[in-house]
Amino acid sequence: MITTSRTAFAGTLAAAVMMVSLGVAxxxxxxxxLRYASPSAFCTSIYSFKGTPPTGxxxxxxxxxxxxxxxxxxxxxxxxxNAKTKKVLNELVTILKYEASQKNLKALGTYIAKNQKQWxxxxxxxxxxxxxCAKSLA
Numbered sequence: 001m002i003t004t005s006r007t008a009f010a011g012t013l014a015a016a017v018m019m020v021s022l023g024v025a026x027x028x029x030x031x032x033x034l035r036y037a038s039p040s041a042f043c044t045s046i047y048s049f050k051g052t053p054p055t056g057x058x059x060x061x062x063x064x065x066x067x068x069x070x071x072x073x074x075x076x077x078x079x080x081x082n083a084k085t086k087k088v089l090n091e092l093v094t095i096l097k098y099e100a101s102q103k104n105l106k107a108l109g110t111y112i113a114k115n116q117k118q119w120x121x122x123x124x125x126x127x128x129x130x131x132x133c134a135k136s137l138a
Contacts, residue, residue: 042079043133045072059105067100081129088125095119 039047049072054065073093080086095115102108112119 039137040079040081040133042076042081042085042129043137045076045079046130046133059108063100063102063108066096070096070100081132084125085129088122088129091118092122092126095122 051069051072052065055061070093073089073096077086077089077093080089095118098111099108102111
């Protein structure tokens with residue numbers, strides 16, 4: 001169940017990034033002039049993200065996935081557009097650091113179950129930051 005919800009959140013992020021990309025690329029109907037905003041470093045990083053969800057149906061592949069994605073989320077945290085987004089991303093980085101370094105699958109499962117609510121709220125807030133990025137370029 002936890003892997004499924006994590007995969008669902010990763011899919012939500014991918015969908016949000018696609019919406020950002022498509023929203024910037026397609027002008028509104030009836031527009032006579034196009035206005036292009038210069039994307040922030042945060043938005044540029046979002047556009048360049050080529051993430052994948054964790055693979056498999058058990059925890060064996062999850063630490064490797066967390067480790068592979070950790071640098072991206074650290075970078076985003078350093079580029080956060082505001083204090084709220086920075087706080088959320090730093091919380092997600094803390095969770096990913098622990099999960100990337102965990103070798104004991106039982107302990108990892110316990111940690112994930114204990115922090116699932118924080119993770120879920122973090123992803124929701126992060127998705128809001130991604131959508132705000134898209135709106136800033138409209």
